[in-house]
Amino acid sequence: MGYETLIVDVEDHIGLIQLNRPDALNALNQQLLNELAEAVTAMGTNDKVRVIVLTGNEKAFAAGADIKEMQEQSFVDMFNSDFFTDQTEAILRCRKPIIAAVSGYCLGGGCELAMMCDFILCSDTAKFGQPEINLGVVAGIGGTQRLTRFVGKSKSMEMHLTGRFMDAEEAESSGLVSRVIPAKKLMKEVMATAAKVAEKSPLTAMVVKEAVNRSYETTLREGVLFERRLFHSLFASEDQAEGMTAFAEKRTPKFRGK
Numbered sequence: 001m002g003y004e005t006l007i008v009d010v011e012d013h014i015g016l017i018q019l020n021r022p023d024a025l026n027a028l029n030q031q032l033l034n035e036l037a038e039a040v041t042a043m044g045t046n047d048k049v050r051v052i053v054l055t056g057n058e059k060a061f062a063a064g065a066d067i068k069e070m071q072e073q074s075f076v077d078m079f080n081s082d083f084f085t086d087q088t089e090a091i092l093r094c095r096k097p098i099i100a101a102v103s104g105y106c107l108g109g110g111c112e113l114a115m116m117c118d119f120i121l122c123s124d125t126a127k128f129g130q131p132e133i134n135l136g137v138v139a140g141i142g143g144t145q146r147l148t149r150f151v152g153k154s155k156s157m158e159m160h161l162t163g164r165f166m167d168a169e170e171a172e173s174s175g176l177v178s179r180v181i182p183a184k185k186l187m188k189e190v191m192a193t194a195a196k197v198a199e200k201s202p203l204t205a206m207v208v209k210e211a212v213n214r215s216y217e218t219t220l221r222e223g224v225l226f227e228r229r230l231f232h233s234l235f236a237s238e239d240q241a242e243g244m245t246a247f248a249e250k251r252t253p254k255f256r257g258k
């Protein structure tokens with residue numbers, strides 16, 4: 001399907017989605033969010049895709065929800081349409097790993113979108129922030145909740161209350177991103193990382209995603225029990241037999257997601 005606000009490509013088991021509203025710094029309008037939800041959903045059921053990469057451009061991953069589109073909305077409009085809910089739920093429903101590749105501005109809904117991905121790799125030009133307070137609103141796609149879990153209460157509170165931006169170095173040292181990469185090498189390194197994920201068992205990768213995400217939703221004891229049962233259940237898969245046999249035979253495993 002053709003998209004107007006995204007550039008989408010599937011190659012070597014990697015689904016690449018590039019946000020493509022460069023004139024608006026990839027501001028997330030309803031069309032973009034609808035297309036993104038559709039693209040992620042389609043990749044989620046496409047057997048050729050084992051991992052998804054979500055990116056923007058050098059200047060912006062996304063500078064937030066589209067302020068101009070929201071400007072005239074009333075409470076009743078926002079509430080009745082349940083603004084942001086369907087699209088973000090569709091993205092969160094995706095069971096395959098999603099890597100956010102961030103350069104430049106990653107603000108408001110952009111930062112929240114990156115945090116909904118499974119991990120964030122960013123360039124040294126990245127700037128993260130939740131500046132909604134400057135517009136008289138609060139984050140609406142999970143920023144107050146997810147940023148707090150990533151960086152702790154004090155830093156999250158400061159970011160949300162002042163609207164200040166965090167640079168890449170601070171984002172890495174505070175645990176928001178997993179790695180900072182020089183801007184020119186970002187996409188090469190991200191695609192190499194995605195290729196590493198795509199080599200693994202796609203079945204196991206989905207299980208890993210589910211297990212790590214469960215840590216946000218449950219107690220430690222229940223979470224460990226959930227993990228243990230998933231671990232046990234993987235012994236019913238061909239990929240477990242293949243992975244362990246390949247180790248014993250000193251060869252590279254061939255995973256089929258079975």
Ligand code: CAA
Nearest residue numbers: 023024025027063064065066067068107108109139140141
């Ligand atoms: N919504 C709509 N348009 C946006 C936008 C946004 N979030 N961010 C940037 N743009 C547009 C600008 O209006 C401008 O368009 P025009 O050329 O038509 O005027 C274009 O993108 C380029 O932006 P700037 O000229 O402002 O670029 P800059 O380099 O001078 O500044 C910036 C960059 C600091 C990121 C600035 O654009 C900015 O502050 N943007 C808004 C950031 C923000 O407040 N984000 C939160 C949005 S609310 C939200 O996201 C709610 C939520 O939690 C879901």
